[in-house]
Every structure is written in C-alpha cells, then in structure tokens.
Amino acid sequence: MLVRxxxxxxxxxxxxxxxxxxxxxxxxSRLVAVEMxxxxxxxxEQTGHQCACTAVxxxxxxxxxxxxxxxxxxxxxxxxxxxxxxxxxxxVKKLPRLSNIFxxxxxxxxxxxxxxxLGALFVRDVFDVIGEAGRLAVADVNxxxxxxxxxxPLLYEIAHRMKHQLQSAVSMPKFVLYSGHDSTIEPxxxxxxxxxxxxxxxxxxxxxxxxxxxxEADLHTVASIRVLHNGRDVTxxxxxxxxxxxxxxxxxxxxxxxxxxxxxRKFAGGPGETGYNDECKKLFS
Numbered sequence: 001m002l003v004r005x006x007x008x009x010x011x012x013x014x015x016x017x018x019x020x021x022x023x024x025x026x027x028x029s030r031l032v033a034v035e036m037x038x039x040x041x042x043x044x045e046q047t048g049h050q051c052a053c054t055a056v057x058x059x060x061x062x063x064x065x066x067x068x069x070x071x072x073x074x075x076x077x078x079x080x081x082x083x084x085x086x087x088x089x090x091x092v093k094k095l096p097r098l099s100n101i102f103x104x105x106x107x108x109x110x111x112x113x114x115x116x117x118l119g120a121l122f123v124r125d126v127f128d129v130i131g132e133a134g135r136l137a138v139a140d141v142n143x144x145x146x147x148x149x150x151x152x153p154l155l156y157e158i159a160h161r162m163k164h165q166l167q168s169a170v171s172m173p174k175f176v177l178y179s180g181h182d183s184t185i186e187p188x189x190x191x192x193x194x195x196x197x198x199x200x201x202x203x204x205x206x207x208x209x210x211x212x213x214x215x216e217a218d219l220h221t222v223a224s225i226r227v228l229h230n231g232r233d234v235t236x237x238x239x240x241x242x243x244x245x246x247x248x249x250x251x252x253x254x255x256x257x258x259x260x261x262x263x264x265r266k267f268a269g270g271p272g273e274t275g276y277n278d279e280c281k282k283l284f285s
Contacts, residue, residue: 004035004042005179033173040184043153048160053280056150063150064186065197066099068143069133078132080125087122098130099182099199134197138190145279147187147195152276154178155191156262162210162255166223193239194229204230211252224252 037044039061043051069075076092084101085092105123107113137143158176165172178184182200189195189206207228224246227235233251235241240261241253 002033002035002173002176003179004037004044004177006037006040006042006181006184040181041150041154042178042180042184044157047153047157049153049156050277051153053149053152053276055146055280055282059146061150062183063143063146064099064183064199065134065137065143065190065195066130066186066199067097067133067183068140068146069135069137069197070095070098070130072133072136072140074136075129075133078129080129084122084125084129087119098126098133102126102130102199130199131197134186134199136197138195138197144190147190149276149280151184151188151191152262154188158208159255159258159262162208162223162225163259165210166212166255189229192227193242194227194234194237201230210255211248222248223255224248225255225258226252 035044039051041051041056041061043049045051075081081092081095084098085095088095105126161172161176165174182204185204185206186195186200189200190197192206194206205228209226209228211224211226213222225235226233227238235251235253238253240257244254244257246252246254
C-alpha cells in the first residue's frame with residue numbers, strides 16, 4: 001500500500017482515517033510508503049511526469065469549479081451576489097471566494113450551530129450562487145483546459161502505475177490512496193469529464209480500478225479500468241471512454257484508452273493543440 005497526501009497534516013490525517021475505514025484490519029506500519037506532495041495537485045516528479053506548469057501555478061493551483069465560475073460576469077451580475085456583498089459590507093468585486101464563506105457556514109450548520117447575524121437567506125443565496133458558478137465553470141473551455149493541465153501529472157501517474165502493475169515482475173502496491181482537497185478532487189473529476197460542477201461534498205472520492213486477466217498473454221489487449229465517483233460507476237461517462245467499446249465487459253474501459261488519454265500526444269483537441277509542455281507556457285484569463 002502507498003499513501004500520499006498534501007503538505008497539510010490535517011489532510012494526511014484524513015487519509016489515514018479513510019484508510020482505516022476502508023480496511024480497518026490493516027496495520028499502518030505495513031504501508032510500503034508514505035509520501036507528502038508539495039502541492040494540491042499531488043504531483044511528484046519522480047513518478048515520471050513534470051510538475052512545473054506555469055499556467056497552473058499562475059492561475060489555477062487552488063482553483064475548482066466554484067471559485068473559477070465566481071469570476072463570470074453572469075454570476076457577478078446576479079441579485080444574490082449583490083445581496084451577499086451588501087450583507088458582508090463589501091463590493092461584489094471585493095467578495096472573497098464564496099466557497100470559503102460556505103465552508104464556514106456549513107461547519108456551523110452541520111454541527112447544529114446558529115449561522116449568527118448572517119441569516120438563513122444569506123446561506124441560501126451563497127448556496128444557489130456557488131451551484132450556478134460550478135455549472136458555468138465545467139461548461140467553460142478555459143476551465144476544462146486548466147483542470148486537465150492541473151491534474152494531468154496525477155492522471156499520468158495513475159495510468160502508468162496500472163501499466164507497470166501489469167509489466168513488473170516485482171511486487172508493487174495494489175492499493176494507492178491519494179488524499180487532497182476540494183481543489184484536487186473536483187478538477188480531477190472535471191479533467192476526466194465526470195464533474196457536474198458542484199462543490200465536492202465531504203469525503204468525496206474518485207476510485208480507479210484495474211481489471212487484468214489471469215492469462216499473461218492477454219494482459220495488454222484486455223486489461224481494463226473501472227472508475228467510481230462517490231460510489232457511482234461513471235466509467236462510460238469518462239471523456240476518453242464514451243465511444244470506445246470494451247472487449248471484456250460493457251461497464252469497463254480499455255486501459256489502453258486511459259494510457260492514450262494521458263500521453264502528451266493526445267492533448268490535441270483537449271487542453272491544448274501542441275501537448276502538455278507547450279500548453280503549460282500559456283496563461284489563461
């Protein structure tokens with residue numbers, strides 16, 4: 001087993017707690033490795049993909065659909081946005097990220113605490129606005145590009161871990177747990193085409209499963225994946241699997257399609273026209 005978290009110790013503690021819930025009988029001391037990533041993309045360059053991406057570091061490191069969509073003029077012009085700003089005593093332009101405000105409010109709500117002077121209408125306004133902001137973001141080409149660029153290294157690592165699992169004669173971790181933030185999980189879902197733009201709920205997760213035949217001769221032709229989003233099978237919704245037929249089962253996707261998706265040469269028509277390295281040099285508004 002391998003556990004990787006971000007530099008946040010709280011997030012790493014959550015990862016260990018999740019691992020206990022997944023397999024309570026596991027002795028934590030048996031973990032093959034515990035790694036801490038320096039950012040919320042969970043990228044580690046020794047896993048085979050460069051982590052430095054100017055476009056991501058400049059505008060998207062902590063972006064997810066809600067915070068990105070809040071910048072839209074459609075959202076800024078909504079009456080609810082003006083009520084929120086008035087209640088906080090600032091202009092719409094000076095509003096902080098609504099996801100941060102909602103985070104605090106939901107902490108109060110979930111623990112049965114009053115939201116204080118802000119009131120129920122304020123909570124409803126924030127909830128409605130972040131929902132629309134998220135939906136607008138996932139339909140925006142620039143957000144789709146940024147989400148893909150941001151999580152490309154992690155997707156590359158996951159796909160190639162699966163490939164190496166098939167090829168390696170050495171025992172490799174069969175279970176890898178990555179623990180990040182809302183600004184990790186939602187762009188990851190957006191990058192593979194399964195995000196609806198809603199702010200990720202607590203304990204949201206994406207599970208990538210590898211299915212391999214027992215006959216080694218068939219490994220590379222029928223090795224497949226299945227992807228679950230918060231427990232729901234979304235494999236056939238994946239952007240790289242929608243039009244690809246599996247020779248194994250209708251609910252699976254060929255591993256080869258996943259590998260093609262994460263290779264730089266497949267960026268044409270996705271986040272860029274000339275590949276990850278060139279696209280990372282560009283900035284997005």
